[in-house]
Amino acid sequence: MAGKIPRSFIDDLLVRVDLVDLVDSYVPLKKAGSSYVARCPFHTEKTPSFSVTRNKQLYHCFGCGAGGNAISFLMDYGHLNFVEAVEDLADFVGVEVPREANADPVKKNNTAEILQLLEQVTGFYIDQLRDNVSAKAAVDYFKSRGLSGEVAQEFQLGYAPAGWDALSKRFKSQQLMEAGLVVAKDSGAVYDRFRDRVIFPIRDRRGRVLGFGGRVLDDSLPKYLNSPETAVFHKGRExxxxxxxxxxxxxxxxxxxxxxxxxxxxxxxxxxxxxxxxxxxxxxxxxxxxxxxxxxxxxxxxxxxxxxxxxxxxxxxxxxxxxxxxxxxxxxxxxxxxxxxxxxxxxxxxxxxxxxxxxxxxxxxxxDRLKQGLNLNDLEGRASLASKAKGYLEKIPSGVFQDLMLEKLKEISKVDQLDFFGNPTTLKVSRHKQKQADVKLSPVRIAISLLLQNPSLIDVLEEKNINWQSLNFPGISLLKTIVEIIVESPNINLPSLLEYFRGKEEESYIGVMMNHDFFISGDELKEEFSGAIDRLISQGQESRLDQLIAKERASGLSEHERKELLSMLANRK
Structure with missing residues (x-):
C-alpha cells in the first residue's frame, strides 16, 4: 500500500467538489425547487425519486433509500472501493491524492518504484521490437497477424530479447524481482522471465503498466506466459x-x-x-x-x-x-x-x-443448461429443475430480474407456487418504509439530525451547561462523538462529517438522520436545536434524581450524594 489518504485531504476534497456537477456527469439532473432530481440510478423506477441537494452536498433516493456524499455516490455508481472513489473524485476535481507516511516506508516507496520500473521496461521492450535485429521474427509475427504500426503503438507491443539477462544488465535485480520480471535460481542468481517473446503490456484503467504477457515465436511451452502476482498486479482483478x-x-x-x-x-x-x-x-x-x-x-x-x-x-x-x-x-x-x-x-x-x-x-x-438431461414431461424432472435452479437464483440480487427469473422457472417447471425469496422486492420496499416510520424524533434524535445537517449549531452547546455524565440514555454517545468531531474541526461540513462514520456501525443510522427534513430554517433551526438540548438536560436531571432517590431508599447516600440530591430538589421546578 502507498500509505493512508490524509483525513484533511478528504475533507478538503469534499469541500471542493460540487455534488450536483458530479452526479450530473453520470445521471442527467433536472432542477426541481431547491433540489435536482432524476430517476434513481440504483433501482428501476418510472418517476424520479432521486434527489441531489446543493446546499447539503448530499443525494438521497426516496424510493430505495440510497444516499450519501460524493464519495458514496462514486462507490455505489461505479462499484468502487473507498480508495478508488477518492482517486476518481480527485481526478474530477483535478488534484493529486497525497499519502501519509507509512509504518513501512520501504514498502510504500517500492510500490511507486515498481510502477516506474514497469514503465521503463515497457519502453525497453518497445525499443527492442523496433531496433533489435533479432526481433525480425517478432515483427514478422505481428505482420502475419495483419497488425498495423498504429495498433502496435496503441497497445505498446514489444519484444523481449532472447538473452537471459537483458533486463538484469539495465535495471536493479531487487526491483525486477519485486516486479515479477526475473526468476531466482537456487544459487541466488536471477534470469529474465520473458525471453524471445512478443510482449503485451497489461495496463490498468489509468494506463499504468502492472505486468506483461508474452507469447513464444516457436513451439516452445508455455505458449503464453503472464507476469506473476505482485504488489501491483493481480490477475483476478484486471x-x-x-x-x-x-x-x-x-x-x-x-x-x-x-x-x-x-x-x-x-x-x-x-x-x-x-x-x-x-x-x-x-x-x-x-x-x-x-x-x-x-x-x-x-x-x-x-x-x-x-x-x-x-x-x-x-x-x-x-x-x-x-x-x-x-x-x-x-x-x-x-x-x-x-x-x-x-x-x-x-x-x-x-x-x-x-x-x-x-x-x-x-x-x-x-x-437451457439446467434443462440438459432432465425430462420435463414428468414430475421428477420438473422438481429436479426447480431444485437445481434455487441455489443459483438465490445469488441474484433482489429486484425485478430475480423476480422474472423465478417466473420463468415457474413457467418451465409448471410449478406455480414457487416462492424461494418471500417476494423480496415487496419486502425490501416495505422494510424501508417501516424503517422510515420507526424513526421517532426523540430529543436526542432531533439534536443529532440538526447538528449533522448544521454543524454551526455547535455554538448553541457552548451556551448550555451540560453534564454529559448525567446523560446516559441511548444516542447520547453518538451525539457526543459528533460534538467532539465538530469542536475539533469547526469548519467541517456534512459530507465530511459522514466520512467519519463510514464503515462503522452508526453509518446507516447517520444516513437516516442526515436526510430528515424539519421544514424549518434560520432562527427556527437554532430554536428547535436549543429546545432539544434543554429537554435532554432535563431528562438527564430527572434520571439522576430518580437514581439518587432509589439509592437513598435502598442503601443510603454518601455525604456528597446527599448534597447533590438536596440541591437538585431545591432547584426542581
Whole structure:
C-alpha cells in the first residue's frame, strides 16, 4: 500500500467538489425547487425519486433509500472501493491524492518504484521490437497477424530479447524481482522471465503498466506466459485492453469479453474497439464488477467447443451475484475451432457484430443448461429443475430480474407456487418504509439530525451547561462523538462529517438522520436545536434524581450524594 489518504485531504476534497456537477456527469439532473432530481440510478423506477441537494452536498433516493456524499455516490455508481472513489473524485476535481507516511516506508516507496520500473521496461521492450535485429521474427509475427504500426503503438507491443539477462544488465535485480520480471535460481542468481517473446503490456484503467504477457515465436511451452502476482498486479482483478477501450469511449454501450490478447488487438484493428480479455483466468465476479463500472451490457465470447461451453457456464455462475436491475450479460458462442481473431478476418466487422447482436441472453443460456438431461414431461424432472435452479437464483440480487427469473422457472417447471425469496422486492420496499416510520424524533434524535445537517449549531452547546455524565440514555454517545468531531474541526461540513462514520456501525443510522427534513430554517433551526438540548438536560436531571432517590431508599447516600440530591430538589421546578 502507498500509505493512508490524509483525513484533511478528504475533507478538503469534499469541500471542493460540487455534488450536483458530479452526479450530473453520470445521471442527467433536472432542477426541481431547491433540489435536482432524476430517476434513481440504483433501482428501476418510472418517476424520479432521486434527489441531489446543493446546499447539503448530499443525494438521497426516496424510493430505495440510497444516499450519501460524493464519495458514496462514486462507490455505489461505479462499484468502487473507498480508495478508488477518492482517486476518481480527485481526478474530477483535478488534484493529486497525497499519502501519509507509512509504518513501512520501504514498502510504500517500492510500490511507486515498481510502477516506474514497469514503465521503463515497457519502453525497453518497445525499443527492442523496433531496433533489435533479432526481433525480425517478432515483427514478422505481428505482420502475419495483419497488425498495423498504429495498433502496435496503441497497445505498446514489444519484444523481449532472447538473452537471459537483458533486463538484469539495465535495471536493479531487487526491483525486477519485486516486479515479477526475473526468476531466482537456487544459487541466488536471477534470469529474465520473458525471453524471445512478443510482449503485451497489461495496463490498468489509468494506463499504468502492472505486468506483461508474452507469447513464444516457436513451439516452445508455455505458449503464453503472464507476469506473476505482485504488489501491483493481480490477475483476478484486471483485464487486458480496458485502458485502450476507455481511451476511445469512456461509456461504451457494451463490452465484449474474449479469451486472448490477440483477439482484443485484432478486433481493434478491424474497428471493434470495445473488447477486453481476462488474463489466463476464468471470468470472475471481480472482472465483471470492474466492467460493469463502465457499461451495463457485458457479452461473453467463448469457443463453441466443450471447453468453451464449460467456460461460459462458469462465467454465468460468476455473473449471477452482479446482476442488479439494469445490467445485462449475454453469451456469444463461436463455431468450434474459431476464435474472434480468425472470425473477424474471415467474415468482416459487420458480420461479426451481427453475431454479437444475436448473442444468447443469460436467462436463455441458464435455463437451457439446467434443462440438459432432465425430462420435463414428468414430475421428477420438473422438481429436479426447480431444485437445481434455487441455489443459483438465490445469488441474484433482489429486484425485478430475480423476480422474472423465478417466473420463468415457474413457467418451465409448471410449478406455480414457487416462492424461494418471500417476494423480496415487496419486502425490501416495505422494510424501508417501516424503517422510515420507526424513526421517532426523540430529543436526542432531533439534536443529532440538526447538528449533522448544521454543524454551526455547535455554538448553541457552548451556551448550555451540560453534564454529559448525567446523560446516559441511548444516542447520547453518538451525539457526543459528533460534538467532539465538530469542536475539533469547526469548519467541517456534512459530507465530511459522514466520512467519519463510514464503515462503522452508526453509518446507516447517520444516513437516516442526515436526510430528515424539519421544514424549518434560520432562527427556527437554532430554536428547535436549543429546545432539544434543554429537554435532554432535563431528562438527564430527572434520571439522576430518580437514581439518587432509589439509592437513598435502598442503601443510603454518601455525604456528597446527599448534597447533590438536596440541591437538585431545591432547584426542581
Amino acid at each position: 483485464v487486458y485492453g480496458l485502458y485502450e477501450l476507455l481511451a476511445r469511449n469512456a461509456k461504451p454501450e457494451r463490452i465484449l469479453v474474449v479469451e486472448g490478447y490477440m483477439d482484443v488487438i485484432a478486433l481493434s484493428q478491424f474497428g471493434l474497439g470495445y473488447a477486453v480479455a481476462t488474463l489466463g483466468t476464468a471470468t470472475s465476479k471481480e472482472h465483471l464488477e470492474l466492467l460493469f463500472r463502465f457499461s451495463s451490457e457485458i457479452v461473453l465470447c467463448f469457443d463453441g467447443d466443450k471447453a468453451g461451453r464449460a467456460a461460459s457456464w462458469r462465467a454465468v455462475e460468476a455473473a449471477l451475484p452482479s446482476l442488479k436491475d439494469g445490467r445485462q450479460v449475454k453469451i456469444m458462442q463461436l463455431p468450434a475451432g474459431d476464435d474472434p481473431d480468425i472470425l473477424v478476418r474471415q467474415e468482416g466487422l459487420v458480420a461479426f457484430e451481427q453475431r454479437i447482436a444475436s448473442a444468447a441472453s443469460l436467462s436463455a443460456f441458464f435455463f
